Amino acid sequence: MSTTAPGATRRHYLMCEPRFYTVSYEINPWMDKTRYTDVERAVQQWRTLRDTYLDLGHTVETIDPLEGLPDMVYAANGATVVDGVVYSARFRYPERAAEGPAYQKWFADRGYVTHTAAQVNEGEGDMLVVGDMVLAGTGFRTDRAAHAEAQELFGRPVVSLELVDPHYYHLDTALAVLSSDPADPQIAYFPPAFSAGSQAVLRQLFPDAVVATEQDAVALGLNAVSDGQNVVVAPAATDLQGALRERGYTPLPVDTTELLKGGGGAKCCTLEIRAAAPSHP
Numbered sequence: 001m002s003t004t005a006p007g008a009t010r011r012h013y014l015m016c017e018p019r020f021y022t023v024s025y026e027i028n029p030w031m032d033k034t035r036y037t038d039v040e041r042a043v044q045q046w047r048t049l050r051d052t053y054l055d056l057g058h059t060v061e062t063i064d065p066l067e068g069l070p071d072m073v074y075a076a077n078g079a080t081v082v083d084g085v086v087y088s089a090r091f092r093y094p095e096r097a098a099e100g101p102a103y104q105k106w107f108a109d110r111g112y113v114t115h116t117a118a119q120v121n122e123g124e125g126d127m128l129v130v131g132d133m134v135l136a137g138t139g140f141r142t143d144r145a146a147h148a149e150a151q152e153l154f155g156r157p158v159v160s161l162e163l164v165d166p167h168y169y170h171l172d173t174a175l176a177v178l179s180s181d182p183a184d185p186q187i188a189y190f191p192p193a194f195s196a197g198s199q200a201v202l203r204q205l206f207p208d209a210v211v212a213t214e215q216d217a218v219a220l221g222l223n224a225v226s227d228g229q230n231v232v233v234a235p236a237a238t239d240l241q242g243a244l245r246e247r248g249y250t251p252l253p254v255d256t257t258e259l260l261k262g263g264g265g266a267k268c269c270t271l272e273i274r275a276a277a278p279s280h281p
């Protein structure tokens with residue numbers, strides 16, 4: 001078992017302040033539109049999350065929230081960016097459809113090469129880069145055909161994983177990338193969220209993975225953001241924090257409970273921009 005976190009690397013994130021946050025429709029089991037949502041509290045928690053990244057020395061850019069798109073705060077769904085190439089999102093539900101072009105425009109305006117998706121995919125919610133490969137979820141949101149589309153676009157192996165529990169409808173609600181270092185990729189995951197075949201694949205690829213408990217999973221503890229050393233995680237995911245510490249990571253509990261009402265946590269609010277690989281002469 002690898003007991004040493006490989007160490008922090010600087011990250012570049014895109015986030016969206018939840019100024020228009022509410023739960024006005026229900027597209028996952030966490031959402032209850034009869035429940036009160038507190039915008040001020042959501043904004044406060046979001047700012048604490050952003051400041052945590054800034055304090056760690058990461059770069060955070062923001063996209064302006066649009067009225068009528070309350071889920072836009074979940075920036076991870078906006079696209080997947082690998083080697084500076086932007087694979088835009090194409091949402092499953094019409095309520096979120098306009099977010100795909102909004103995020104794509106943000107990237108296009110800044111000179112990124114963007115690719116309009118032919119297949120339904122919800123960005124990094126279902127595509128997680130680990131080392132040289134991409135783990136991709138399907139079952140609730142992203143179509144399996146999008147995995148092939150991403151593989152062609154990025155030129156990296158994409159491993160399809162089947163999600164089976166509607167509470168863990170996006171891959172990033174059931175699996176966290178702890179280290180993306182190709183020499184030592186490490187993950188944490190909650191096995192019951194995956195089909196038997198996908199659990200076997202994960203065991204084979206990551207025999208030393210952190211296996212999260214139900215308590216971690218229900219707090220959306222796996223919706224964590226790691227820079228290779230520091231792991232921003234839901235405070236209630238205490239088993240996970242213990243397991244992380246044992247392996248040399250530094251858990252940083254950040255409360256995102258207001259955003260949990262929409263079915264998301266820290267990772268959902270964070271889209272990682274992976275720059276183009278430096279070209280060698």
Ligand code: ARG
Pocket residue numbers: 027028031071074076077096124125170172173262263264265267268269
């Ligand atoms: N309400 C949003 C939805 O159901 C939450 C998205 C959470 N984002 C994520 N990356 N898991 O689509």
